[in-house]
Amino acid sequence: MTLDIVQMVLATVLAAATPLILAGIGELVVERSGVLNLGVEGMMIFGAAAGFAVAMQTDSTLLGALGGAAGGLLLSALFGILTVGLAANQVASGLSLTILGLGLSGLVGASYVGVKRDPAPHLQIPGLTDLPGVGKLLFGQDAFVYLAAGLVAAVWWFLWHTRKGLTLRAIGDDHVATHALGLHVRKVRFLSVLFGGACAGLGGAYLSLAYTPFWSPGMTAGRGWIALALVVFASWKPLRVAAGALLFGGATVLQLHAQAAGLGLPGQLLSAVPYLATILALVLLSLGQRQGGSLAPAALGRVFTPSR
Amino acid sequence: MDAAPASPAKISPKEGPTPLFGAYGIVKRFGSFTANDGVDLEIRAGEIHALLGENGAGKSTLMKILYGLLEPTEGVVTHKGDIVQLPNPEAARRLGIGMVFQHFSLCENLTVAENIALVMPKELAGKALADRIAKLGNDYGLHLDPSRPVWSLSAGERQRIEIVRCLLQDPSLVILDEPTSVLTPGEAEMLFTVLERLREEGRALLYISHRLDEVRRLCVRATILRGGKVVGACNPREETARSLAAMMVGTAVRDVTPRQGVAPGKERLHLERLTLPAPGLHATSLRDVTLSVAGGEILGIAGIAGNGQAELFAALSGETRAPSPDAVRIDGKPVGGLRINARRRLGASFVPEERNGHAAAPLMSLSENALLSRYATAPLTQFGLLKLGSARDLAKRVIDAFDVRKAGPDPAAGTLSGGNLQKFVVGREILAEPGVLVINQPTWGVDAAAAAHIRQAVIDLAARGAAILVISQDLDELFEIAGSISVLHDGTLSPAIPTAETSREAVGLLMGGSSDHAAPVGDLPLVHETAPVPVPAHAH
Numbered sequence: 001m002t003l004d005i006v007q008m009v010l011a012t013v014l015a016a017a018t019p020l021i022l023a024g025i026g027e028l029v030v031e032r033s034g035v036l037n038l039g040v041e042g043m044m045i046f047g048a049a050a051g052f053a054v055a056m057q058t059d060s061t062l063l064g065a066l067g068g069a070a071g072g073l074l075l076s077a078l079f080g081i082l083t084v085g086l087a088a089n090q091v092a093s094g095l096s097l098t099i100l101g102l103g104l105s106g107l108v109g110a111s112y113v114g115v116k117r118d119p120a121p122h123l124q125i126p127g128l129t130d131l132p133g134v135g136k137l138l139f140g141q142d143a144f145v146y147l148a149a150g151l152v153a154a155v156w157w158f159l160w161h162t163r164k165g166l167t168l169r170a171i172g173d174d175h176v177a178t179h180a181l182g183l184h185v186r187k188v189r190f191l192s193v194l195f196g197g198a199c200a201g202l203g204g205a206y207l208s209l210a211y212t213p214f215w216s217p218g219m220t221a222g223r224g225w226i227a228l229a230l231v232v233f234a235s236w237k238p239l240r241v242a243a244g245a246l247l248f249g250g251a252t253v254l255q256l257h258a259q260a261a262g263l264g265l266p267g268q269l270l271s272a273v274p275y276l277a278t279i280l281a282l283v284l285l286s287l288g289q290r291q292g293g294s295l296a297p298a299a300l301g302r303v304f305t306p307s308r
Numbered sequence: 309m310d311a312a313p314a315s316p317a318k319i320s321p322k323e324g325p326t327p328l329f330g331a332y333g334i335v336k337r338f339g340s341f342t343a344n345d346g347v348d349l350e351i352r353a354g355e356i357h358a359l360l361g362e363n364g365a366g367k368s369t370l371m372k373i374l375y376g377l378l379e380p381t382e383g384v385v386t387h388k389g390d391i392v393q394l395p396n397p398e399a400a401r402r403l404g405i406g407m408v409f410q411h412f413s414l415c416e417n418l419t420v421a422e423n424i425a426l427v428m429p430k431e432l433a434g435k436a437l438a439d440r441i442a443k444l445g446n447d448y449g450l451h452l453d454p455s456r457p458v459w460s461l462s463a464g465e466r467q468r469i470e471i472v473r474c475l476l477q478d479p480s481l482v483i484l485d486e487p488t489s490v491l492t493p494g495e496a497e498m499l500f501t502v503l504e505r506l507r508e509e510g511r512a513l514l515y516i517s518h519r520l521d522e523v524r525r526l527c528v529r530a531t532i533l534r535g536g537k538v539v540g541a542c543n544p545r546e547e548t549a550r551s552l553a554a555m556m557v558g559t560a561v562r563d564v565t566p567r568q569g570v571a572p573g574k575e576r577l578h579l580e581r582l583t584l585p586a587p588g589l590h591a592t593s594l595r596d597v598t599l600s601v602a603g604g605e606i607l608g609i610a611g612i613a614g615n616g617q618a619e620l621f622a623a624l625s626g627e628t629r630a631p632s633p634d635a636v637r638i639d640g641k642p643v644g645g646l647r648i649n650a651r652r653r654l655g656a657s658f659v660p661e662e663r664n665g666h667a668a669a670p671l672m673s674l675s676e677n678a679l680l681s682r683y684a685t686a687p688l689t690q691f692g693l694l695k696l697g698s699a700r701d702l703a704k705r706v707i708d709a710f711d712v713r714k715a716g717p718d719p720a721a722g723t724l725s726g727g728n729l730q731k732f733v734v735g736r737e738i739l740a741e742p743g744v745l746v747i748n749q750p751t752w753g754v755d756a757a758a759a760a761h762i763r764q765a766v767i768d769l770a771a772r773g774a775a776i777l778v779i780s781q782d783l784d785e786l787f788e789i790a791g792s793i794s795v796l797h798d799g800t801l802s803p804a805i806p807t808a809e810t811s812r813e814a815v816g817l818l819m820g821g822s823s824d825h826a827a828p829v830g831d832l833p834l835v836h837e838t839a840p841v842p843v844p845a846h847a848h
Contacts, residue, residue, distance in 0.1 A: 163430065170415045170426050177413035180377060181427050182397025294459075298417055 003133040009253060010137050014145060015211055017242075017249030019044070019203040019220075021148040023227035024234075024241040025155050026199020032159060032236055033192035034172035034299035038094025039079055040200050041224025042101020043072040047201025049105035052112055052208040052215040061120045065144070065205045071108075072201020073194055075101055080193035084186050087303040098224070109215040120144065120210035144206040149242075151199070156238040168192060172297030175304040185304055200224065226275075233279060235295050244278055251277040326389040328353045328512050329374070329405070329481050334383035336369050343369040344380070345536040351481060356503060356513040358523040358544060361533035362556050362755040364713070364725050367516050370533070371483050374514070375407045376400035401427065406474030410485040412466045414458045421454035424473045444472055448502050462614075464495035471502065482506060483514045488522060489753045493612065493781070500526060520549040520756070534558055553756040572791075573603030576775035577656075577744045578637040582623055582630055586799075592616040594623065597801045599794060601775040603743070606766065607804060608790030609779040610815050616799040617779050618661065621748045624777065625658040626651045638744055649684035657681075657742035659734055661749040661779075663726065667733040670722025674714070675703040677721045678736055685740060702739075703732075710735035710761065727758035734762050738769050745769060748779040763789050783812050795819055 023040050030037050037043075050071030055064025079097050082088040120142040123129065128139040159165040168188055171178045175185045203223070208215050226248060234240035251274035259267050327350035336344040344366045351357050361367045372378040374385060376394035384391045387403050394400045397407075414423050421438050428437065438454040445451045450468045458466060467487065474482055484503075488496040503526060507513060517523055523530060524544040532540045532555045540555050547555075579599045586593040594616050601607045611617060622628040623636065630636050630644030637643060638654045648658065658681075660666040668677045679688055679699045688698050700718060707714070710731040714724055721729055730751070737745060750766065751759035767789055770776050779796075780786050786793055792804040795818035802818050 163425070166418075166422055166425060170418055170422070173415035173417045174413075177409075177415055178426070180397075180409060180413040182376065182401075183426065294417055298415075 007133055007137050009257075011141070012253050013246060013249045014137070014141065015249070016252050017245040018145050018148045019206050019211065019223055020227050020230060020245035020248060021152060021242050022144070022203035022206060023200045023224060024230045024245055025148070025151050025238060026196035026203075027227055028231045028234075028236055028238060028241055029155060029159075029168070029199075030192050030196035031231055031300055032172045032297055033168050033189045034175055034297050034302065034304075035083060035189050035193055036090045036094065036301040037076065037079055037083075037097070037193060037196055038091060038228065039075065039097025039101060039224075040196075040228050041220060041222065042098035043075045043197050043200035044101070044204035044207075044224040044227075045105040045218070045220045046075055046101040046108070047072040047204030048208040048219055049109035049112075049204075049215060050201070051205030052117070053108050055117060055209055056112060056115065061209055064209050065120075065202060068205025068209070069198040069202040072197040072199070072204065074197070075104075076193050076197020076200070079197070080190045083303070084189045084193060087305045090301050090303065102218070106217050109217065112215045113217070115214060117209070117213045119213040120206075142210050144202070144210050147202075152238050152242045159238065169297070172299055175299045175302070179304070179306055185306065189304075200227075203227070226278075230278070232296075233283060236297060244281070247281055248274050248278040325352075327351055327386075328388060330386040330389075331370065331374065332384050332386065334370060334373060334385075335381045336366075336373060336378060337381045342536050344373070344383075347383070347533065347536070347538055349531055349538070351512045351514055353480065353512050354507060354510045355529060356507050356515050356527045358527035358530035359514055359516045359533065360520075360523060360530050360552065360556055362727070362757065365533040365556070366536040367533055368485065369536075371407070371485055371514070371516060374400070374481075374483060375405060397427075401477055401479075404478070404480035406477055406479030406482045408467065408470045408474055408482065408484045408487055410487070410489060412470055414466055414469060416459040417457060419455055419457050420452050420461075420469055423458060423469055424454075424476065427473060428476065440476060441472060444475055448472075448475070448505065449498065450475075450502065464491055464498075467491065467495075467499070471499075475506075479511065481512045481514065483516070485516045486753065487515075488517065488519060496522075520544070520552045523552070524549065532556055556755070557757045572605045573773055574639075575600050576603050576639050577601040577624075577746075577777060578640075579624070580635050580637070582635045584619060584623055584628060584630070587619065587622075587628065592619055592799045594619050594799045597623075597799075599777075599801060599804065601744070601777055603773045603775050604770055605792070606770050606776045606778060606790045608786035608793040608807070609777065609796050609801070610783060610786055610793055610819055611779075611781070611796035612819050613781055615796050615819075617748060617796060619799070620796060620801075621658070621660060621746065621779060624746045625656075625660070652681070652684045652740075655743035657737035657740050657745050659737050659745070659747040659750065661752065663729050663733055664722060668721040668729060671720055673703075673718045673720055674707070674712075674724075674732060675699040675718050677732070678703040678706065681736060682740060702736075706732055706735040706739055709739060710765070727754040730754050731758055731761060734765065738765050741772070742769075742774055744775050744777075746777045746779075749782075750778060750780065751782065751785060759785075783815060786815075787812065 023044055027037060027040050047068035051064045051068025054067025055061055058064070075097060079093055082093045083090045122140050122142050125139050129135045131139070159169060167183055171183060171185050171188050179185050204220060207219055212219065230241050230244040230248070234244050255270040255273045259270050263270070329351045331347060331349045334344045334347040335342065347366065347370055349370065359367050359370070369378060373380050374394070376397045376399050379395070385394055386392065392403060421441060424441060425437055441452055441454050450472050452465065452468055452472060458469070487499060491499060503513060515523065515527055524547070527544050530542050530544045531538055532542070534556060542555070544552060577600070579597055582594055582597045584594040592615060597620065599607065609617070609620070619628065623630060626643070626646055626648040633642035633644040635644040638651060638656050641654060643651050643654060664670045669680065675696065676699065679694065682702060683689055686702060688695050688702070703718065706712065712724070712728050712732045712735070714728060721732070724732065734747070734750060747766065750762050754762065763785065766776060766778065778786065778790060787807055790807055792806045793810060793815055794804045795802040795815060797819060
């Protein structure tokens with residue numbers, strides 16, 4: 001019986017971590033290519049609204065998820081044109097993207113406020129899902145969770161085991177040098193920005209289609225910013241982003257239980273625990289014995305204008 | 309996007325047999341500025357062809373066109389007589405053109421192997437790459453650890469990566485842009501051996517350099533660019549460094565007029581047994597460094613890079629504070645504990661080695677850069693506010709006095725060529741009329757005319773009574789301007805020897821760490837041999 005409770009708690013942790021993993025892994029790729037997109041929150045919330053709207057119109061969770069990804073991608077394309085194409089300031093563009101996304105999401109979602117949908121279906125494999133203790137956790141999740149796990153592995157493999165991943169990291173490290181070598185700095189960066197946008201949109205769609213299957217304005221509640229912070233504290237490493245997201249999810253669930261149990265501590269303080277715990281853990285992780293070089297992609301946030 | 313010629317167009321060589329690579333009638337305009345104006349160049353297999361020219365003569369533009377980084381406005385590039393298109397560096401690499409960049413195009417946070425894999429054709433970038441790097445390294449004496457990150461490597465090692473990366477593609481033409489500008493003499497020697505070997509293997513090399521003695525040693529054919537045009541071709545071995553420089557500049561290079569019998573004045577700069585621990589992993593500690601420079605005197609500090617020059621400069625300028633105030637004295641006043649501006653107010657000026665980022669902020673305008681080092685001493689502020697007009701006047705005075713060539717009235721420092729920015733930086737300090745000037749690598753990577761200008765200005769300043777300390781790797785420079793020379797080796801300074809009483813060979817031996825030729829080094833504080841050293845009574 002207690003095993004089932006543990007499993008239930010772990011499943012909620014996983015659910016809380018999934019949107020952060022999706023948005024974080026996308027932003028990680030963007031930042032590894034040397035672009036800082038601070039608009040994750042905006043792309044996420046727009047993805048949530050667009051995803052819910054498409055799902056309501058088509059009555060399909062799959063199309064809704066795709067719609068959410070497309071929404072994030074659309075916003076990121078705007079960001080890419082501004083910062084990669086026109087060499088605009090990335091910080092200012094990213095912040096305005098967040099504001100734009102928040103506004104647009106209100107517009108798209110206006111007619112859906114208060115409407116409810118069935119949550120995304122969970123996997124059901126006879127035999128496996130019913131395994132005591134681990135069945136529901138491993139074989140009973142919705143598709144977003146498996147997709148998030150797959151993305152983390154795929155991005156890790158892409159960045160460290162493929163030539164294109166090497167090119168992407170190199171461009172994020174020094175765009176002048178890689179341009180001189182004839183690598184396509186702006187093309188790679190633009191594609192990375194699009195990937196990041198699609199991931200953030202998908203993370204948003206997860207919220208409105210699976211986590212809490214309805215639309216409400218501002219429902220991302222700062223998760224985009226958490227995802228951004230996770231990428232930094234995870235030292236731009238995919239597996240650490242996933243670990244950080246799980247830790248954050250875990251702390252969130254635990255503090256809820258702690259509040260419910262009535263520990264006597266102010267609720268506001270407990271609400272801050274997940275943030276503090278995540279930052280602390282990732283800071284400890286990133287305290288390496290480095291003697292030089294830089295942990296961050298060295299060209300991060302710097303605009304690039306080629307001469308030709 | 310292919311390198312294959314659109315049509316088998318042929319172009320006949322200007323002279324002799326068909327060259328391996330040719331560039332004919334190359335014109336490149338950037339807006340209204342013409343960087344290359346009808347340049348012809350022919351490169352043959354088995355030769356090291358020199359491309360000479362001052363900063364801004366158009367060498368880099370031509371080289372970038374040959375490597376597919378820039379598209380010529382007009383003109384064609386040929387390979388074995390066929391006209392070829394070079395839309396990107398990949399196309400150039402497929403034709404067998406390799407490039408060793410002056411500012412290495414390496415990603416600092418990637419490993420050696422990753423940096424090399426970046427430009428390898430797919431089939432060569434796989435797992436066997438590390439073995440191939442090791443094998444090529446052994447063949448040519450270019451040893452590299454493929455797993456090291458680039459940030460942990462020295463300039464010489466970084467250049468080795470560039471060369472290995474180039475050679476792994478088995479190039480028929482290797483372009484080298486100022487390859488020795490960041491190398492120690494020993495590293496440069498190793499490079500020359502490799503280059504000779506590549507030439508013997510029948511490859512063509514295009515060698516771009518300011519250093520005329522290197523060109524005369526390596527090359528038998530040279531093309532000289534000036535103002536974007538080819539102004540001549542010659543055999544450098546039949547020319548002197550002076551005649552080559554004259555062709556590059558267009559007029560005879562001004563001789564530096566040596567000082568004539570300026571009687572040394574009172575001691576103005578003194579270091580007393582300065583000992584400092586190494587500030588970092590790759591830094592050098594200073595041990596018992598004693599020196600003294602009198603007014604009117606130029607003391608040269610020779611030495612191979614990395615033997616404590618940067619640390620010595622930092623101790624003199626106040627970027628590193630000395631353990632005791634008495635360890636550094638300016639005009640007799642103990643300044644060891646003072647910061648750089650306090651030392652400036654006592655009449656000292658400092659020109660660090662690195663132009664971009666240390667001596668000047670590349671993204672800031674020249675007038676703002678004038679403010680940076682002068683606001684402590686010049687009347688450039690009032691009520692805590694900057695007087696930008698005065699700063700612009702100051703910048704303008706420097707620009708006029710030192711013939712700084714630039715685009716626009718007050719451009720960003722980083723847009724100036726190396727030589728012009730160095731003239732600006734040196735001029736900014738010299739116009740302050742300092743009583744003590746400490747200058748590190750005054751003419752590093754600067755063309756002959758600018759170097760002569762800077763050296764003359766330093767000599768003239770000494771003649772007006774300033775004490776000058778010149779740290780330089782360039783022995784010719786020290787023998788030209790310094791009254792006496794000390795050698796910094798492994799953080800220890802040898803006694804100063806009057807330039808007239810020593811030779812390049814003797815100094816070279818000291819630089820290598822041999823003390824046989826030095827004056828006996830006892831435990832006594834070293835006393836400068838040409839200058840009377842009145843130890844001021846108020847030193848304590």
